[in-house]
Amino acid sequence: MTAIRSGARARVASTRRASSEARRRGVGLALALPPVVLLAVFVGIPVVLAVGFSLGHTGGLNQTIADIGTGTRRATSWWGTGQAYVDVFTDSRFLRDLGVTVVVTVVSTLIVLAMSLGIALNLRLRGGRIASVFAGLAVVPLFIPVVIASWAILTFYAGDGFVRTAFALVGLQGPIWGYTTTAVVIGSVWTSLPFATLMATSGIQAVPDAMIEAARDAGAGTAAIVSRILVPMAGVPIVIATTFTAIGILGQFTVPYFTGPNAPSVLGVDISKYFQSFNRPQESVVMAVVVFVMASGIAFFYVRANFRTAKKEGRI
Template sequence: MNKTNARKRMLIGYALVLPAFLVVMLTVAYPILSSVIMSFQDGKTGEFTLENYKYFFVTESQLKNIGFTLYVVVVTVVLAIVIAYLLALYLRFVKSPISRAIGTLYLLPRFIPGLVAVYAMITIIRDTGVINRIAQLLFNYDFKPAMMYHASGLIIMNLWFNIPFAALMITAGLGAIPDSVIESARDVGASRMRVFRTMILPLSMKDVVVAATFVFMTNVGSFTTPYLIGGNSPKMLGIALYDQFNRYLDYNRSAALSVIMFLICSVSAGIYIYTNLKEKEWE
């Protein structure tokens, strides 16, 4: 009788999970599988081919797009994590009216629509924008930042979006470090740098890695910022995918590029999964 009841409870559990499982399969798994299959098909004959992938790794312009995307994303990740970590340290360990004010305001960019933020940044960094006007007013110098349609403009805009997000995650990790642990180390004569190097940094490294993976995956497929600020060549992969799908109507190459972007992001996703599986070792 107990076995029968256990089997019924198990079947009820499966029945409750089944709708969510089907939704995931239909909205996530099926499109991914369909794109992978389409990426290996010829657009005209439907036969198996590797030409769709070969196009992106042989064509010079497409190689530049991949290299340009990786450059922008890696620089964004490094700068965002370094700045966010310093900001998180300040918010965690400095108790002052200024730190409390910053702690209240630093998340403000997360609540501003992306399109609005990009257009606001354009008015600042374009050659006739706010920076140029201030330079003319104060120094009588026609300073042109040259950030529009350039990697520097994309990176600045990406930092504006990603620093608050990364700082939020890292601050949460730093907040989990007990003050008593740090105070004990200080009481036995450990310097601030030693406490940071041997205690704070190791205990917060997991959150740093997780934040870096999210920033990486977010920017690989970004569209709004590179569409409005990026140049015509080279392009971010999100714009290259848009061109293949909407401008050239080459759905098989679009599928291949989608798989390539997925594989690039899977490296970061793998690091994220590994970090979570090793959570006890991090602790």
């Protein structure tokens, strides 16, 4: 009889625990559902519609833009047609601008990474007022709107800007970087440096002092400490800074629109031109899909770094 009662109590307790666990899961699902729904409605559905439109599915919600746009390719099979992609990838202008976009992204990201790491390492290893001033100055662009910064960079490096004027005062011909790809790189570095500096600095500062002191006691120099301790242990923040910087530069519009040349241009500006000026929305969507695929490839390294960190910490 006692055994029966004990079994009944155990079953009741188990039922209560399962019910409590179900309630907790329900609350968690209810809390997570609103942002998921918002992402699905305002991001997921438009992405699916855009990809379908690029493949020639011009019905439904894509009907209006397909009727207004010129040069629209319509689906010839159940999955669509790849003719719009053929049109874009056989256009020499697109291939040229794609190359410029890749070069600007790679060069700007490398410069941002080098500068942010230099500031973070200098602040950690040497410190002092100068290092703090550099770290503070690197964050200043965070509080300046991109439009204002772009216009300032353009006027600073224009033919009648500060650089040319300063050179002219000493009888020299200064460079003109306004409306050039060089100005786009400068603007990209300016706008991307604050976030990368914050991430790199936080990662470098999180390395324990004991490890650095132990390495110095073992005879390690500054280069060995940087390459074998600081940078590897701050790897995840550095990867995050690198991927977010590259993705931001890859899809930027304001900086190249204000400071860059009309041709060659980056894909962010091309998408706007093809959609508004040339009235070829399908080709602009194809370019957007290309940028999205490239950004997804860059984001893979971010996801991989987080996965490896979670696995190392035993969270998965």
